[in-house]
Amino acid sequence: MKRLILLRHGQSTWNLENRFTGWHDVDLSERGRQEATEAGRLMENADLAPEAVFSSVLTRAIRTAFMSLDVLDRLWIPMTKDWRLNERHYGALTGLDKAETAEQYGDEQVHVWRRSFATPPPPLDADDPRHPVHDPRYAHLPAATLPGTESLKDTLARVLPFYESDIAPALKRVDTLLIAAHGNSLRALVKHLEGLSDEAITGVEIATGDPLVYALDDHLAVTSKHSLRDGQ
Numbered sequence: 001m002k003r004l005i006l007l008r009h010g011q012s013t014w015n016l017e018n019r020f021t022g023w024h025d026v027d028l029s030e031r032g033r034q035e036a037t038e039a040g041r042l043m044e045n046a047d048l049a050p051e052a053v054f055s056s057v058l059t060r061a062i063r064t065a066f067m068s069l070d071v072l073d074r075l076w077i078p079m080t081k082d083w084r085l086n087e088r089h090y091g092a093l094t095g096l097d098k099a100e101t102a103e104q105y106g107d108e109q110v111h112v113w114r115r116s117f118a119t120p121p122p123p124l125d126a127d128d129p130r131h132p133v134h135d136p137r138y139a140h141l142p143a144a145t146l147p148g149t150e151s152l153k154d155t156l157a158r159v160l161p162f163y164e165s166d167i168a169p170a171l172k173r174v175d176t177l178l179i180a181a182h183g184n185s186l187r188a189l190v191k192h193l194e195g196l197s198d199e200a201i202t203g204v205e206i207a208t209g210d211p212l213v214y215a216l217d218d219h220l221a222v223t224s225k226h227s228l229r230d231g232q
């Protein structure tokens with residue numbers, strides 16, 4: 001049996017400030033650091049020892065991976081950082097206060113931007129300094145690949161090929177694999193792993209710092225799932 005652990009980063013400073021974050025690179029808050037360490041303890045108590053780790057290229061996910069693996073004394077395992085595990089890009093909403101945006105555009109519109117499957121937020125222009133074409137960490141990628149906004153559907157369209165090309169082959173080689181990523185990139189993966197409909201995934205939320213453990217058979221089909229924090 002294989003184990004795939006999905007870990008959303010601990011609380012970030014912009015989670016704390018209730019701002020749309022997406023690809024903006026904020027770090028963990030103090031509580032987020034505690035959650036990352038606690039995630040390591042939960043894995044240790046469950047006798048889970050990841051043999052490889054994948055993360056996005058965003059600091060909050062990388063630090064969560066390191067802080068949880070540090071508890072397990074497994075900072076040495078192979079790590080792959082890839083932009084395709086990044087949070088969904090929040091477009092022109094990036095940096096805005098979520099409550100103020102709801103006051104301005106209405107709860108319903110903001111809910112559609114946050115949780116609909118296929119409707120992206122308004123896009124950023126390529127000359128906006130928040131657009132990823134200006135960020136050196138993506139300099140090796142063609143500009144056309146870099147999004148100015150993303151829906152969950154768009155996020156799934158880059159997470160899934162990466163899962164198939166890199167994560168699934170790694171899972172064939174090791175028994176326990178950790179992915180440290182983000183609320184919406186992990187929701188995309190959950191949709192795929194659990195075969196959820198476009199409608200069903202809109203109701204799924206993933207908590208910060210709570211390791212979700214999927215048991216998979218040798219064909220990488222899911223046989224069970226539970227959260228290490230609440231056991232469900």
Ligand SMILES: O=C(O)[C@@H](CO)OP(=O)(O)O
Nearest residue numbers: 019020021022087114183
């Ligand atoms: O701001 C974000 O990038 C995400 C995750 O924190 O927010 P939401 O849950 O609203 O999609």
